[in-house]
Amino acid sequence: MTDLTRRKFTVLAGASLAALSTPLFAPRALGQAKPRLVVIGGGPGGGTVARYVAKDSAGAIDVTLIEPLKTYTTCFFSNLYVAGFRDFKSITHNYDKVKKGGVKVVHEMAASIDRDKKQVVLAGGARVPYDRLVIAPGIDIKFDSVPGYSEAAAQVMPHAWKAGAQTQLLLKKLNALKDGDTIVMITPPNPYRCPPGPYERASMFAHVLKKKGHKKSKIVILDPKPAFSKQALFMEGWEKHYPGMIEWQDPKMHGGIKSVDPKTGEIKTDLASYKAALANVIPAQTAGKIARDAGLADQSGFCPIDPENMKSKMDANIFVIGDACIPGDMPKSAFSANSQAKVAAMVVRSELVKSRAFPARYSNTCWSLIETDDAVKIGGTYEPGEGKIKQASTFVSQKGEAADLHKQNYKESVDWYAGIVADIFG
């Protein structure tokens, strides 16, 4: 080898090492650990952000998802399970494909977040360090927001607002009803998970009772709100399909919910008392405990975020997505969580491996089934504005629409379900 050749080698090698010092390869080449993303919660928000960061960073970011359950039953479409349109298996998903997508899945409860040390502490005591943390813990039920209700009472009067065993219990109780029985639903105050959900559930209860030939059974909805999502559409559908079966009462009509008694099934309002053969009590909600314990929530019980990037306003290394965050004009829905996750994933990658960043954009659509092949929808697009996630456009089904349009809505919702669960779970 001549000197000249050796110099050529040296230049080439130097150039190659310089080329290698990009974020994609530098940590490995220099013997450093890869940047670490840790995600708490394997639902629509957490599953999506973990999968997208793993996929789009192509191994350059170490992604760990912490989720105690080995399978996840979706709240969305759980009303369709109650009505018999879906079986339980079809709304329950595992994490096999998430793992195959390069995400380390830890099936253990995340007990707390040590923000100073940037570590997640697992229930067993192990610590998982992070460079960026995304939390998607969903909601906790505020059992004491309904007088007489408790976690124990939920075994008799299911809320079924976290899908799984509660949903199965609700179906069991629904199937045991006799003609002439009364279902009493207590719906939650704002803000809560899935704004049209309680009213879709009432519709699905009515569908089951009608199918069983009930003529005298009633569904009484005691609402702490003066109005609800897609109200005119639900009421039109109820009148069309279940005339006289569903009675909705706003606070002026019931005067306030005074107590529930899980032992007797009695539910008292200021103006009346009901003997519920099935009580579906959906209390007020708050951000998942781990978010509140970590000091990421404000006095509302939910977590303020920067609408430009889904970062917590309390900690720039932590993103809060899904039902636990304060989403501005967006509803708390699986679609919203999935949309927020994509913004968070894009920002995480841009910060950890210097990928390109783009302006945040969000979207949502909520479909609600009222009766077989009769679904309505509401939705919109959202962008940062006025310090929050601000609605940019909106749409909602209209009263009096043709039946084939509502049938099309239902088909669309079924396709959406297949799409979003593939997006979340692979």
Added chain:
Amino acid sequence: MIVWYRICRFSMVAITVMIATAAPVWDRSGAAGAPDMELGRYLATECMTCHQSGTATSSVPNIFGLTETRVTEVMKAYRDKTRPNPVMQSVASRLTDEEIAALAYYFSKSKKP
């Protein structure tokens, strides 16, 4: 000598891989005035929520592998509200011509996951 040779060979391979990764021959997104593939990939994440499992006959259809012309034509029709469906009209309402071009380019070059 052997060490230098190995470094050189490794470096040349690495450079080749990186060039191939950064600029595939079919990717014209880096060319002046060409659609922005990365922008398209980001915007397409919104589409994935519903279209990921679509087939040719489903109500939310498969859109992977469609031609740029087809995607552009359809998205502009939704934006102009000459094509029905409020969900898609809402999605398209905020897209610029450049963004539609980026989306069209991305989907024309992408396979269904």
